[in-house]
Each structure stands twice: as C-alpha cells, then as structure tokens.
Amino acid sequence: MPEDDHNSLLAHLQDLRTALLRCLLAVALLFPLGYLAAPHCISFLVAWSFPDNLPALHYFSPLEVFLVQLKMALILALAAAYPWNLRQLWQFLLPALYEQERRCLRTWLLLASLLFFAGIAFCVFTVLPLLMNFAASFASPQVQPLLGLQNFLQLAGWLMLAFGVMFQTPVLVVLLVRFGLVTAETLRRQRPVVMTVILILAAILTPPDVVSQLMLAIPSWLLFELGLLLAKPPKKPPPE
Secondary structure: OOHHHHHHHHHHHHHHHHHHHHHHHHHHHHHHHHHHHHHHHHHHHHHHHOOOOOOOOEOOOOOHHHHHHHHHHHHHHHHHHHHHHHHHHHHHHHHHOOHHHHHHHHHHHHHHHHHHHHHHHHHHHHHHHHHHHHHHOOOOOOOOOOOEHHHHHHHHHHHHHHHHHHOOHHHHHHHHHHOOOOOHHHHHHOHHHHHHHHHHHHHHHOOOOHHHHHHHHHHHHHHHHHHHHHOOOOOOOOOO
C-alpha cells in the first residue's frame, strides 16, 4: 500500500474513532438525566399501557427496581442522543461527499431523527396498550397473570427502540437511491424480497406474537412505499 493511502486510511480511522467517542460521551452525559426521568417514565408507561384487569407489577429481587431504572435510563439516553449521533455520522461522511450530496444527507438525517421519535411515540401510544390488552385477554378465574417489572420494561424498551429504528425505512430508501447505490425501479421489482426482509426483522425485533410483529411490519412496509415515492435518481455532479 502506498504511504499516502496508508496515511489517508489512518486519518479516516482516527476521524471514525473521534465520532464514536463523541457519541459515547453524549450518551454518558445524558445518562444521569435519564436516570432522574426513569421512574416517571416507568410510572407513565404502566399507567398508560395496563388495562384495569391486569394486576400491579411485581419485582422479585431486592435490586430489581434499581437495575430496571438503570436500563430505562440507558434507553432514554440513547434516544435523546440519537440526533446528535446522527450529526456525528454526517460530519464523518462530509469530506467524501459532493455539495449536492451534503445537502441531501443533511435534510434526510434531520427527517431520520423526527421519524425515530415518531416510531417511539407510535409504539408507546398505540402498540404497547394493544399488546397489554392482548395479554390481558388470556386471564381467567383459573389463570391469573403475575407480571414482573423487569419483564415489562424490557419488552417496552426493546419495542420502542425497534420501532424507532424501523421507522427509518423511508430515509434509507431515499438515500440508497439518491446516492446511486440502487435504483427505485429495482426496489419496486424486489417488493416481495423487501417484504420478506421486513417480516424477518419484525419477527427478530419483537416478541414472538403476531400482534406486535404485524404492528411493526405494516407501518415499515408503508414507510418503504413512501420512500419509493420520495426517491429520485441522483443527479450527476458537475464536472471539475
């Protein structure tokens, strides 16, 4: 490898390291605020999601509540730091992009942050209540649920992050087309494959029940179609 290429690779790796360290630092700085907000978020999620016929949550070890609050604090810190972390990604990619590509990426990364929080809101206000009502439908005089705090918050936190990530689908589609990595016509022809991938991801990212899987797969598919509508082929950069 020529020395100039070697130095360039080292410089890119150093820039990547700096960007990742900034992302970790942002999460670490937001973690204490997340811990302060965690009890209020937990109380809200339980009050909003649980139907009246489900009993109160229980904890089964002395430190379970504390550990659950730490996990919720981490989830809140990751969610709050998401726009900043996307900005670090954009700044890392900036030197390799044309001016037109920079404007495109800047706009769609802002939209990605909005879609991330929209996915979390959709999960909290729609999916979690439906899922808990579905779980409550199995209760009977002979079969009574005994739900643990850690199990519920682990489910809720994982679902919120999953919906936030999957709601990035239109941004991914648009950027793939705008940067010339794939054409919109190819994605349209591969709709069955894309739908299969979405269903597989929904099965991986959600609990093994049809309700939550469909609630994740259907919006993701609709957002994919929205991305196809918004995607335009990339324009050729001006000659140097």
